[in-house]
Amino acid sequence: MKIAVDAMGGDHAPRVLVEGVQRARDEYSDLEFILFGDEKAIKKYLQDSDRIEIVHTTTQILGTDEPMKAIRQKKDSSMVLAAQAVKDGQADAMISLGNSGALLAAGIFVVGRLKHIARPALMPTMPILNQEHGFVFLDAGANAEVKVSYLQQWAVMGSFYVKDVMNIEHPRVGLLNNGSEYDKGDKLHQEAYQALSELEGINFVGNVEADQILTGPADVVVTDGFTGNAVLKSLEGTASTVIKELKISLLNNGLRAKIGALLAKPALTSIKSLFDVSSYGGAVLLGTKVPIVKSHGSSDARTVYYALAQLRMMYNKKMLEKVMNYFDQEPVNKN
Amino acid sequence: MKIAVDAMGGDHAPRVLVEGVQRARDEYSDLEFILFGDEKAIKKYLQDSDRIEIVHTTTQILGTDEPMKAIRQKKDSSMVLAAQAVKDGQADAMISLGNSGALLAAGIFVVGRLKHIARPALMPTMPILNQEHGFVFLDAGANAEVKVSYLQQWAVMGSFYVKDVMNIEHPRVGLLNNGSEYDKGDKLHQEAYQALSELEGINFVGNVEADQILTGPADVVVTDGFTGNAVLKSLEGTASTVIKELKISLLNNGLRAKIGALLAKPALTSIKSLFDVSSYGGAVLLGTKVPIVKSHGSSDARTVYYALAQLRMMYNKKMLEKVMNYFDQEPVNKN
Numbered sequence: 001m002k003i004a005v006d007a008m009g010g011d012h013a014p015r016v017l018v019e020g021v022q023r024a025r026d027e028y029s030d031l032e033f034i035l036f037g038d039e040k041a042i043k044k045y046l047q048d049s050d051r052i053e054i055v056h057t058t059t060q061i062l063g064t065d066e067p068m069k070a071i072r073q074k075k076d077s078s079m080v081l082a083a084q085a086v087k088d089g090q091a092d093a094m095i096s097l098g099n100s101g102a103l104l105a106a107g108i109f110v111v112g113r114l115k116h117i118a119r120p121a122l123m124p125t126m127p128i129l130n131q132e133h134g135f136v137f138l139d140a141g142a143n144a145e146v147k148v149s150y151l152q153q154w155a156v157m158g159s160f161y162v163k164d165v166m167n168i169e170h171p172r173v174g175l176l177n178n179g180s181e182y183d184k185g186d187k188l189h190q191e192a193y194q195a196l197s198e199l200e201g202i203n204f205v206g207n208v209e210a211d212q213i214l215t216g217p218a219d220v221v222v223t224d225g226f227t228g229n230a231v232l233k234s235l236e237g238t239a240s241t242v243i244k245e246l247k248i249s250l251l252n253n254g255l256r257a258k259i260g261a262l263l264a265k266p267a268l269t270s271i272k273s274l275f276d277v278s279s280y281g282g283a284v285l286l287g288t289k290v291p292i293v294k295s296h297g298s299s300d301a302r303t304v305y306y307a308l309a310q311l312r313m314m315y316n317k318k319m320l321e322k323v324m325n326y327f328d329q330e331p332v333n334k335n
Numbered sequence: 336m337k338i339a340v341d342a343m344g345g346d347h348a349p350r351v352l353v354e355g356v357q358r359a360r361d362e363y364s365d366l367e368f369i370l371f372g373d374e375k376a377i378k379k380y381l382q383d384s385d386r387i388e389i390v391h392t393t394t395q396i397l398g399t400d401e402p403m404k405a406i407r408q409k410k411d412s413s414m415v416l417a418a419q420a421v422k423d424g425q426a427d428a429m430i431s432l433g434n435s436g437a438l439l440a441a442g443i444f445v446v447g448r449l450k451h452i453a454r455p456a457l458m459p460t461m462p463i464l465n466q467e468h469g470f471v472f473l474d475a476g477a478n479a480e481v482k483v484s485y486l487q488q489w490a491v492m493g494s495f496y497v498k499d500v501m502n503i504e505h506p507r508v509g510l511l512n513n514g515s516e517y518d519k520g521d522k523l524h525q526e527a528y529q530a531l532s533e534l535e536g537i538n539f540v541g542n543v544e545a546d547q548i549l550t551g552p553a554d555v556v557v558t559d560g561f562t563g564n565a566v567l568k569s570l571e572g573t574a575s576t577v578i579k580e581l582k583i584s585l586l587n588n589g590l591r592a593k594i595g596a597l598l599a600k601p602a603l604t605s606i607k608s609l610f611d612v613s614s615y616g617g618a619v620l621l622g623t624k625v626p627i628v629k630s631h632g633s634s635d636a637r638t639v640y641y642a643l644a645q646l647r648m649m650y651n652k653k654m655l656e657k658v659m660n661y662f663d664q665e666p667v668n669k670n
Contacts, residue, residue, distance in 0.1 A: 129579065231545070235572075
């Protein structure tokens with residue numbers, strides 16, 4: 001398996017990408033890589049070029065670039081070149097820590113959509129309280145508008161992903177809604193409820209609410225990208241606010257609290273690790289012809305390594321082929 | 336001013352309602368009350384009936400009742416009787432801790448909508464990190480579907496509320512969106528951005544994102560009720576998950592962490608109080624002919640007292656009259 005790496009995206013590029021790639025290369029003998037980026041900068045961190053090819057470019061899509069414009073105008077950027085390599089069959093998967101919007105655009109317009117999938121979705125893995133594995137959440141922001149058929153496609157893709165990558169036999173699929181009863185939400189959500197229950201072989205467990213998802217009522221939670229984006233950001237924002245507030249009050253409540261803070265440090269670390277999703281790798285852009293992973297711009301080499309392992313698992317389990325086979329046999333309405 | 340009180344809704348009814356009412360009565364000489372509920376149960380907690388009238392009923396809308404059916408069939412329930420008293424001009428405001436959906440239905444179909452307001456919205460006050468005052472958030476769940484004109488109406492109502500009740504001179508209004516730039520979100524959100532910027536006398540500060548709202552970029556945050564509900568639940572769910580997880584790890588990490596927990600207790604209490612919004616009173620159903628407040632079913636007497644003070648402030652400042660006057664002079668498009 002060969003992975004195309006946008007070596008220039010993210011806050012600590014190319015270092016974390018080169019380090020993560022080398023770790024994955026040493027761990028998995030079936031992996032090869034093409035790194036797109038500044039050859040000189042890459043070589044600074046590259047200890048051993050075995051199974052690692054470099055394609056030199058200094059053009060880069062910035063976080064501030066307008067996505068569509070960027071992929072149209074910066075055709076020799078590390079991101080677009082990586083996407084093009086996938087498109088041309090030179091690589092089987094792609095990773096980037098760069099501009100999310102541009103990566104989404106590159107995935108859809110350069111790499112192209114998977115057969116049967118109308119709209120690829122962005123799918124992060126999120127934590128479940130007191131459980132080793134998390135749940136996948138899609139769409140987390142790729143599509144502000146949604147149709148019932150998209151939600152069905154995402155439910156199926158999410159299920160195959162959880163089964164193949166997280167080794168959960170009958171993944172429970174939930175529809176994010178504003179109440180648990182079947183008739184909750186607007187017309188779209190009521191129809192989606194019905195459509196999801198009719199999906200052959202999919203373990204639909206009904207509606208799930210945003211205040212419950214971290215307690216694990218479902219392994220796959222589907223929603224439109226607008227709500228998904230807002231929920232994801234609310235979770236992240238609240239967690240970081242609570243941790244910040246806790247630190248402030250531990251430091252401002254005198255000596256007693258300071259000693260408390262010191263002694264409670266392992267507990268604080270454990271809280272933070274609940275929301276440290278780096279061991280899940282990255283968010284998958286699911287529904288393009290090959291798997292594309294977007295890890296956070298601030299990711300370290302460890303996260304890059306996990307993201308590469310995640311791509312390898314999807315590839316080796318032939319996850320996307322299973323999705324296509326599913327829809328070959330069970331076509332869903334296009335409404 | 337006379338307030339109609341649904342004395343039977345909530346987990347600790349009628350006790351917390353009777354106690355909260357008595358505290359408000361003792362504090363504010365301009366307040367009178369009509370309590371709807373089981374007279375015997377109410378009298379058990381009523382120490383002094385000065386300015387407190389009781390209308391006896393034993394019928395009650397339960398949390399499990401289907402809202403529309405409940406208000407149609409339980410016309411002699413404490414909630415519907417309280418709403419009817421407001422409708423008939425016997426009271427100037429209403430409070431309930433009962434079934435939210437039923438209260439919403441009673442507000443719209445029994446009390447009726449305010450002039451110019453197409454859809455009342457549910458508006459809780461939420462905390463801002465390191466600030467005494469919070470921000471108001473609407474719609475938090477009354478309307479799953481939304482039009483641009485609703486968002487405009489909610490922005491105006493929210494602004495008058497914050498100005499009158501929270502004493503903030505030029506409340507900043509933000510539109511919840513999936514990015515901060517003006518062209519973010521779907522067509523509706525792009526149009527809403529434009530429409531909100533054109534509102535005369537309203538201090539629109541642009542888009543705000545869900546991971547930022549607790550840091551206070553706006554005093555009024557407007558959104559559709561579906562997203563609003565999901566965001567509100569995400570905030571609550573994450574805060575409670577983090578606090579729970581912290582407790583677990585403090586208790587499971589051995590003696591050192593236990594001592595830490597003991598010493599850090601004031602800090603934990605301070606975190607909890609960040610998310611204890613009881614001092615804000617309750618969520619206002621904003622856009623009905625008179626103000627209706629919905630406090631949480633688990634509210635204590637203190638929260639009821641604050642909610643009554645909140646209704647009194649809205650009434651004394653003639654907040655809803657100001658909203659009507661605004662729209663008399665600045666009609667908004669009905670699309």
